[in-house]
Amino acid sequence: MNTRLFEQLHAEGLVSDSSFEKIKKDSDKKLISLHWDIKILLYLGVLLLSGGLGILIYKNIDSIGHQAILVFIALICASAFFYCINTKLPFATSKVESPNVYFDYVLLLACLTFMSFIAYLQFQYNVFGTRYGLATLIPMLVLFFSAYYFDHLGILSLAITNLAAWIGITVTPSQLLKANDFNSSTIIYTALFLGAFLIALAVISKMKAFKPHFEFTYSNFGTHLLFISCLAAMFHFDVLYLLWFLLLIALAYFFYTRSILNKSFYFLVITTLYTYIGMGYVVIQLLDSMRNFGMTSIYLGLMYFIASGIGLVFFLISSNRKIKAA
Amino acid sequence: MIAYNKTSLHNKEVQQQSTSAFESKLISADELQQIKAKYPVHFYTPNFFIRIGLFILTGIVVSFSFSLFSLIFMSSIEDAMKILLLFFSLLTYAALEFMIEKNNHYNSGVDDALLWNSAGMLLGSLIVIIDSGALTNCILTFLISFYCSLRFADRIMGVIAFLSLLAIIFFLFTDHLGISKAIIPFVLMAASAAVYFLMIRLEKKETLKNYKHCFTLIIIFSLLSFYAAGNYYVVREVNNAMFHLTSDGSLPFGWLFWVLTVLIPILYIIRGLLKKDVIFLRIGVLLIAAMIFTIRYYHSVLPLEIAMTIAGAILLILSYVLINYLRQPRFGFVYTEQKGDQKDEKSLIESLVIVETLGQEAKSSDATKFGGGSFGGGGAGGEY
Numbered sequence: 001m002n003t004r005l006f007e008q009l010h011a012e013g014l015v016s017d018s019s020f021e022k023i024k025k026d027s028d029k030k031l032i033s034l035h036w037d038i039k040i041l042l043y044l045g046v047l048l049l050s051g052g053l054g055i056l057i058y059k060n061i062d063s064i065g066h067q068a069i070l071v072f073i074a075l076i077c078a079s080a081f082f083y084c085i086n087t088k089l090p091f092a093t094s095k096v097e098s099p100n101v102y103f104d105y106v107l108l109l110a111c112l113t114f115m116s117f118i119a120y121l122q123f124q125y126n127v128f129g130t131r132y133g134l135a136t137l138i139p140m141l142v143l144f145f146s147a148y149y150f151d152h153l154g155i156l157s158l159a160i161t162n163l164a165a166w167i168g169i170t171v172t173p174s175q176l177l178k179a180n181d182f183n184s185s186t187i188i189y190t191a192l193f194l195g196a197f198l199i200a201l202a203v204i205s206k207m208k209a210f211k212p213h214f215e216f217t218y219s220n221f222g223t224h225l226l227f228i229s230c231l232a233a234m235f236h237f238d239v240l241y242l243l244w245f246l247l248l249i250a251l252a253y254f255f256y257t258r259s260i261l262n263k264s265f266y267f268l269v270i271t272t273l274y275t276y277i278g279m280g281y282v283v284i285q286l287l288d289s290m291r292n293f294g295m296t297s298i299y300l301g302l303m304y305f306i307a308s309g310i311g312l313v314f315f316l317i318s319s320n321r322k323i324k325a326a
Numbered sequence: 327m328i329a330y331n332k333t334s335l336h337n338k339e340v341q342q343q344s345t346s347a348f349e350s351k352l353i354s355a356d357e358l359q360q361i362k363a364k365y366p367v368h369f370y371t372p373n374f375f376i377r378i379g380l381f382i383l384t385g386i387v388v389s390f391s392f393s394l395f396s397l398i399f400m401s402s403i404e405d406a407m408k409i410l411l412l413f414f415s416l417l418t419y420a421a422l423e424f425m426i427e428k429n430n431h432y433n434s435g436v437d438d439a440l441l442w443n444s445a446g447m448l449l450g451s452l453i454v455i456i457d458s459g460a461l462t463n464c465i466l467t468f469l470i471s472f473y474c475s476l477r478f479a480d481r482i483m484g485v486i487a488f489l490s491l492l493a494i495i496f497f498l499f500t501d502h503l504g505i506s507k508a509i510i511p512f513v514l515m516a517a518s519a520a521v522y523f524l525m526i527r528l529e530k531k532e533t534l535k536n537y538k539h540c541f542t543l544i545i546i547f548s549l550l551s552f553y554a555a556g557n558y559y560v561v562r563e564v565n566n567a568m569f570h571l572t573s574d575g576s577l578p579f580g581w582l583f584w585v586l587t588v589l590i591p592i593l594y595i596i597r598g599l600l601k602k603d604v605i606f607l608r609i610g611v612l613l614i615a616a617m618i619f620t621i622r623y624y625h626s627v628l629p630l631e632i633a634m635t636i637a638g639a640i641l642l643i644l645s646y647v648l649i650n651y652l653r654q655p656r657f658g659f660v661y662t663e664q665k666g667d668q669k670d671e672k673s674l675i676e677s678l679v680i681v682e683t684l685g686q687e688a689k690s691s692d693a694t695k696f697g698g699g700s701f702g703g704g705g706a707g708g709e710y
Contacts, residue, residue: 048634
């Protein structure tokens with residue numbers, strides 16, 4: 001903290017004597033918090049250890065044997081869950097802080113080992129036979145339950161990705177576009193449905209005040225899914241793209257009012273950008289349909305992008321003001 | 327020299343300091359209100375996400391405008407690209423100055439995008455027009471980025487200026503001066519050190535306080551480049567790729583670089599602890615990882631999985647010990663979170679990191695091992 005600055009403010013009478021004393025005392029002791037540094041180390045440790053052990057087991061599977069490994073995984077999982085159940089603070093519908101630093105990591109370990117346990121059972125012993133859905137359904141239910149019961153945002157995100165995997169799509173942030181084949185109408189409908197479902201969950205969490213801080217996670221996955229699948233539908237269903245564009249506009253309106261209401265700059269920006277892509281596609285399609293204009297339509301297209309870009313810049317600026325004022 | 331309104335820059339500093347003092351409960355809300363009223367900021371600086379959105383949109387507008395221009399002129403003038411690029415870069419620059427002067431944009435995304443587009447196009451056109459060698463290109467880069475960091479106090483421009491300076495020195499010594507190539511690492515280390523000491527002196531100057539964040543970032547990069555210039559892996563690979571000093575690819579005076587590789591991170595950490603300098607401490611920890619990778623690259627002591635397991639265990643124990651040790655403030659360090667840390671936002675980011683690093687595993691185990699999934703393989707089949 002810049003004490004010279006506060007000296008000046010003090011001289012101008014903007015800072016009272018007692019406050020200035022506090023500031024001087026504070027700048028003398030100068031404590032440095034290593035909270036997040038140590039947390040990153042802890043997290044890296046968990047990643048390295050679990051990764052290393054995983055490879056170790058995989059490489060030595062002949063000498064260890066499947067049953068031994070299964071028992072080992074089950075033991076870790078059970079003791080981790082046991083620890084969590086014993087140390088957790090009582091359940092509440094609002095946010096519950098974790099009782100200590102390690103709790104979150106132990107819970108993560110418990111859930112991850114549970115998932116590996118089920119996967120291992122299915123892979124090696126085919127326990128669920130051909131009812132593949134069951135083998136993903138069980139971990140998913142456990143994840144959702146743990147997320148709510150122990151109040152853990154990371155587990156909730158894992159649960160959502162598992163839910164998506166269960167119905168057949170991939171939703172981790174960096175893989176959403178890459179790993180899904182949005183050229184298939186089944187995937188598009190599934191993603192639309194899942195997105196709408198997640199948004200509904202977000203709205204309900206907030207309205208019923210049942211774990212309201214989960215809202216962002218649900219909204220985040222839901223919004224991206226809805227927009228991407230809607231855009232994919234526009235590109236995929238050639239003839240009907242204007243119909244899908246109407247849906248996009250409706251979505252944009254819905255998310256715009258919601259972001260203003262929730263004062264969320266993040267959702268405002270992603271809504272704007274997704275809508276911009278959709279509008280651009282429609283304009284290109286329209287210009288493309290009047291091919292006989294030749295170069296004129298290309299010029300028109302370029303001018304459209306310039307004008308609409310500038311328009312959206314002003315739109316974002318004014319919306320920013322609106323959110324700040326609200 | 328600086329393009330932004332100086333009074334507003336000063337007032338912004340006052341407001342930031344007072345806000346953090348308020349968050350630490352050192353001054354009252356009343357006092358904060360009064361300070362803010364007395365020191366108003368007239369900048370337009372939107373929320374961080376809006377800034378990203380404005381950055382993207384401005385970039386789109388600039389590139390489409392450029393396409394429109396080139397489409398119009400391409401048909402009439404042959405080989406007009408270079409001149410057009412130069413002209414357009416100046417046009418963008420004019421727009422940038424206008425937005426800052428008239429609309430008070432400050433880190434709004436619009437000015438960032440205009441700055442980067444203008445500088446990029448200027449550099450591109452000059453490189454094509456002048457068309458001579460790496461050294462010239464580095465000098466051009468340095469001049470442009472140095473000007474931009476002076477005029478707009480942009481910290482990344484500052485870092486680019488620093489890096490291009492190092493590149494100038496590198497190419498000077500390799501291509502133009504008849505000095506032994508073996509001393510280049512030491513020259514670069516000396517240059518990094520010189521820049522570091524210059525920066526910490528400039529950082530203290532009250533008259534240059536608007537560039538403070540530039541200096542800080544350059545300091546970080548000078549510490550990194552100081553290490554990189556002496557790192558065994560970097561020196562050896564650059565030697566082999568560019569100079570072929572020895573026939574078998576080994577490095578003359580290799581032991582010296584091994585000493586530097588191991589010693590510098592440790593010295594950084596020690597200094598960080600003694601001087602309570604978080605920058606040194608964090609870079610030191612990061613470089614310990616770089617050191618370990620360097621050693622592992624040449625001397626595979628342990629198989630990867632065992633090394634990972636051991637490293638993970640050490641990290642876990644280390645953080646456990648540190649957390650318990652730093653529950654009470656010791657030597658100016660403490661574990662507990664400081665007030666004003668946006669805790670909610672950080673835990674949201676943390677949750678996304680968890681899916682990103684661990685969710686992958688969950689998904690692939692479902693997808694590969696259980697076949698097409700319950701979805702009849704309608705779309706899942708081909709992808710997995």
